[in-house]
Amino acid sequence: MIDISEPIRFWLTALGFFIGIFGRYVLFSVTFWWLFNISMKEQFAHREVQTRPRRPYQHLREIGWSVLTSLIFTAMAMGMLLAWESGYTKIYTDLSDYPWYWYPISMLLVLFLHETYYYWLHRWMHKPGVYRWIHKTHHDSITTSAWTSFSFHPLESTLQAIIIPALMFLIPLHITAVGAVLLIMTISSAINHLNTEIYPRDFDRHWLGRWLIGATHHGLHHSQFRYNYGLYFTFWDKWMKTESPDFHKLFSKKTASRKE
Incomplete structure (x- = not known):
């Protein structure tokens, strides 16, 4: 456990968290941008549906908002660290404290609850009186990229x-499960905002793939606004009938030329 009772140690720890959070965002954004805009540009050029061009300086605007997001996430992380040091949280460090099977179950439970919270929060943020004050900033990126994720x-x-x-x-x-959940969150968000579908053909109908959100699924949310509110998974959209009717058709079109 980290002792951050001294001011200098507190601020150094906060700086470390910020570098980790913002650096993780930059790392995955640069990696995905390079993979799907430089390295594989020719391979995917004939497969992707043409979308509106990105506005000038869109990436710079997105990075600016992402700095603020990372600062807020850092503040939350520091609050959690203080609460953990004071013994208020349920975070544990000894794997033997719980049965081995609790580790994956706890992660799935957190992901499910996070998904549920986000889905309903997301729908609320699309209410006209709320949207312009809270959610419009994210939707200013109509054509998304990994840089949009934060x-x-x-x-x-x-x-x-x-x-x-x-x-x-x-x-x-x-x-370590806390770190894994945060890593999944970052990777998933980057993939979902790529605007390039990385999953294979027919994955949208696969027994696993049909429940996972990817670039096509979330891209339709940015272009249509009233569909596809999920974060990691599609089940709330399916249950609440808010999945775009164009999803499977567009997914097939984007992946039609790929091998099985």
């Missing part, structure tokens, strides 16, 4: 950031 208004960043720390007060989670 581009939120500070109010939205705060609303998104509170759920996982809140769950840490209720659900026992190993410290």
Whole structure:
């Protein structure tokens, strides 16, 4: 456990968290941008549906909002660290404290609850009186990229950031599982905003793939606004009949030339 009682240690720890959070965003954004805009540009050029061009300086605007998002996430992380040091959270460090099978179950439970929270929060943020103040910043990126994944208004960043720390007060989670959940969140968000479908043909109808959100699924949310509100999974959209009727057709079109 890290002792951050001294001011200088506190601020150095906060700086470390910020570098980790923002650096992780930059790392995955650069990696996916390079893979799907430089390295594989020729391979995917004939497969992708043409979309509106990105506005000038869109990436710079997205990075600016992402800096603010990372600062808010850092503040939440520091709050959780202080709460953990004071013994208020359910985070544990000894794997023997719980049966081995609790580790994957706890992660799936957190992901399910995060998905549920985000789906209903997302629908609320699309209400006309709320949208312009909170969610419009993210939707200014109509044609998305991995750089869009952290581009939120500070109010939205705060609303998104509170759920996982809140769950840490209720659900026992190993410290490495906390890191794994945050890593899954970052990778998933980058993939979903790529605007290039990375999953194989017919994956949208696969027994696993039909429940996972990818670039085509979330891209339709940015272009159509009233469909596809999920974060990691499609089940709430399926259950609530909010999955875009164009999803399977567009997915097939984007992946038609790929081998099985």
